[in-house]
Amino acid sequence: MDFDFSDDQVQLGDAVRKWVDKGYTFERRRATEKTGGFDRAAWNELAELGLCGLYVPEADGGLGMGPVEGMVVMEELGRGIVLEPLAQSLIAGGVLAGYADAATKAAWLPKIASGEALVVLAYQERAARYKLDVCEAKATQAPGGYVLNATKSVVPVGDQADAFIVPAKINSQLALFLVERQSAGVTTRGYGTQDGSRAAEVSLKNAPATLITQDGLTALEHAVDIGIAAACAEAVGVMDKTMAITAEYLNTRKQFGVVISSFQALRHRAADMKMQLELARSMSYYASLKLNAPAPERRAALARAKYQLGTSMRLVGQQAVQLHGGIGVTEEYIVSHYFKKLTQLEMTFGDTLHHLGEVSARMQDTAGVFA
């Protein structure tokens, strides 16, 4: 049992933090938000740091790193509320490396690692909400592969991504496919999301698709769990910075002739935020350290983690706004952007109530970190 980071992990985190501090200023983020919520140049910078290939095996041109490195990176990106969805590359790298055949790996993994290909998970449907086994998308066999018919919603950067990882049913069996955005039959409609990033509705009409795996539910659950662990780590970074911004404000802002950090009501609120931050950090560690566990153990752990993180994000985000007073609800001031990021992260890969249901359904007689 050891919760220290290795020197390499510390260096990795430092490198990402340096890029966020110097290369991803609030002004740059604001400009990106105004021009649609995704900046390919920033994406390429992430790729140059090697981050897009974090989960791509070294043989396929990636860094071949694991969940702890993923956590370190996502936490730093969270600190800068980076709009570009690196979690999608972690998912794509992890899922293709784990489930695709050699030809598909060879065709896509090097491009994912280099940043040339932005591959995103397109799994959400109107009827499914956050459930993974509810899927109306249909796949049918066609010469040379499959064609897909589906409508997928709120797909990250869906109108600019190069390819989608798409769950669809072959008869009643859920399978996972790769679909290129430029293919015939693919139409998208992009829009901004609440936190300033970008998503799209994606329609597939007899769109040609490459089968990744027939064991689609297993792979999709794994994909979403990679996403949950990334969201948890990202959220810790967002909350950590949110706390720091709020603490600084409380120690600067004066009312009734004194700094407002002298008021016990506000100090206790700050203590409550610190509690939630540390519970969240603990459960983010837990999520990443369980990401390679056998599927049932992994699923249970990730649901617990996302429930805790969701609870923490809501309290920290809402209280950060409250403690700032009027300035907290302005668009101009930075804290509202952190709050919106936390809100969107809470509702990504299953919200808090959804994961409470998951925990509840999986409860056993005994429970703890190791069971």
Add this chain to the structure above:
Amino acid sequence: MDLAFTPEEQQFREDIRAWVGANLPAEIAHKVHNALHLTRDDMQRWAKILGKKGWLGHGWPKEFGGPGWNSVQKHLFEEECALAGAPRVVPFGPVMVAPVIMAFGSPEQQKRFLPGIASGEVWWSQGYSEPGSGSDLASVKCRAERQGNTYLVNGQKTWTTLGQYGEWIFCLVRTSTEGKPQTGISFLLIDMKSPGVTVRPIVLLDGEAEVNEVFFDNVVVPAENLIGEENKGWTYAKHLLSHERTNIADVNRAKRELERLKRIAKTEGLWDDTRFRDEIAKVEVEVVALEMMVLRVLAAEKSGKNSLDIAGLLKIRGSEIQQRYSELMMLAAGPFALPLIREAMEAGWQGDAAAGALGGFPGGVVANAPLASTYFNMRKTTIYGGSNEVQRNIVSQVVLG
């Protein structure tokens, strides 16, 4: 970064589990698993079993006869004991005063007091709180006047847990009124059989006399019972309280009680009730998150790194969880948590034979008998050991300076 215990640590756990399984009396474990009334004899019987093995002072270093375990080994030991249904070790001797005697006592004091604590023979009590000093401990007024080779002690302590069984009591006493309140406090060991010591039970809201008032009326205490230097007691007290706050989180007991909550929910037909089950699920996540925080603190202690800004959170969270699971247990029993039948909280209660079919516990499940009492009793957890509001002040110092 790695979540797993080492193979040696896992073997250590197995060894402890086997030993506890073989040595913990089944009737005591039964009482603990069902929150039935524990007598002084029950508690001392287990203490002496541990003492004989050299594990009552399980946190003690080897030089004082302890096992010399590191923080992780201590945690594993405590967890195995808790899960097996061992009574919580009464901490005042082995966990609280002993480390103070080791760190600040003279060799003579160590020789005199530590063996009785290690064996479980001598029952110690804690004399910290006073009627006028709750969370503001530095305001103690109980006076000790130096008169030649003795101190003359006058004053009152209160909230003395299980003080009715106490043979010795360690006290914070005021030896000077000069300067800051913290500077005039001394740490004194007092034989509770001394003339002038009176113990009076305080009946709490659950009807039990778990705590006491202790009065000192011209009690003569030999000066050799002073720990360390006069007027330096505050330093020693803080040393002790830092132990208490980690101990108080009690995540191992929370894991055991979560199992019990699930058993109760099943018995009461609530396991498939989504509304109730989700409340249990919330506690489950809270317990796992608390355990992760505890493991982070333990790992940091083991590797020698400081992580005190997390340790302060453990008391708040641990106590909130204790209150929540006891509340849910009571709510699970519903109307059958209301009957107050004290005898039904004793092991082996057979009911009132004369009343025939109506003579058992109302509703027929005797396990419901102590649930409301436990709920009432648990209100103490967010008050003692420095109230949670005081803890929040401490945490806010970390955040805001």
